[in-house]
Amino acid sequence: MTDTRSVLALILSVMILQLAGGLTGILTPLGLERLGVDASLIGFVAAMNAAGFMLGAWTSPRALALVGNIRLFAAGAGVSAAGILSLALIQEAPVWALIRVLQGIAFAYMFTSIESWLGEAVPARSRGNVMGIYHTAAKLSLIVGPFFLAGLSPLDSRSYIWAGVFLALALVPTCLTTLKEPPPPDRKAMPLGQLFAIAPAAVIGVVGAGLVNTGTLALLPVYFEKFDLAGGGTAAAAIAIAIAWIGGLIVQWPAGRLSDIIDRRLVVAGLTGIAGAAAILIAVFGAVIGETGVLVLIGIWGAGALCFYGICVSHAIDRTPPGQVPQVMSGLxxxxxxxxxxxxxxxxxxxxxxxxxxxxxFAGVMLGLLAVYMIVRVRQRAPAESPPAGERGPILPSPLASVEIVPRDPTEGEQS
Structure with missing residues (x-):
């Protein structure tokens, strides 16, 4: 626990940051829908946020080398806070698209700043343990955050003020920490070919997490809003998504601990295999096992699918040469x-x-292929040797700021 206490301020900052990220991810699509924006344009705004995140991830090593971890995090939080408050001031779709691009860049800077710092501060012996605590805290924030919107309209200024408050508070632990900042990294981003050469299993796993998890979570509301659970509609969808995240929350820390003991790729293979099997069972038997059965399988899917990203990144850091943690993190x-x-x-x-x-x-097949790939990589390449304690530590990836839910077009049919 000593290793965790040493970086507690950084974990707390990300936990508060995720409260704001979860709020923003919900406010943006619902606010645009309330403004009468077409669903395709809502999707475009979400894509612009992801594009901004990609740009921020690619340029973050240079920014980190120029200003350091604390100042980069502070600048990102300031830009994000100004952006979310501007959404309430200027309710025009083109302006919102631009703001979401800037917020994507800012969030990438903040995550790279904190996670590269963690990578230098935590010894390798406790990588999985600290990663489990980190992700557990972040997932709790993602679950709790939307409750601050209860009873408020998506265009109510108080909704955006809540997000701005959390972004401002996220600055406090990081700016006041006594933990020594790591030395400036190389300013150049790592070529993707070099990243793949360092840890191909990690790269494939991280791409798979983005491909499968983001797509499935984005469309779960459309599937579950037809259920009778809690009266159907958005209530049923919210319960289903919460169950998926709770499944991930329960398994995250034990999976991280286990990955400190056995090959991390085997842990990823187990998680993706379980999640893939649950998804296939829903696809084949979802119509006959009833709502309760589907919800149980969604929880199992979340327990596997929403946990393996962090273990993939920890595996990459196991193989990262000293001094290249920020480049590897930004590349992933x-x-x-x-x-x-x-x-x-x-x-x-x-x-x-x-x-x-x-x-x-689709989710089941992709997760199954990921499980097979991890097992193949275990047979092809031995696990990385652990460096001496304190030499270098984990980069602990975020579940990322949010998953934007594109509202269903009401003209497509009546809710059941």
């Missing part, structure tokens, strides 16, 4: 963002063509 965030752009598009197409069978079938 970049490829995650690429997958998160493609995921909702592909999942949307397969769901439009085959309904729930297409959505969960």
């Amino acid at each position: 965030l970049f490829v995650w963002a690429a997958g998160s752009i493609a995921g909702p598009l592909i999942s949307g197409v397969v769901m439009r063509l085959a309904g729930a069978v297409g959505l969960f079938g």
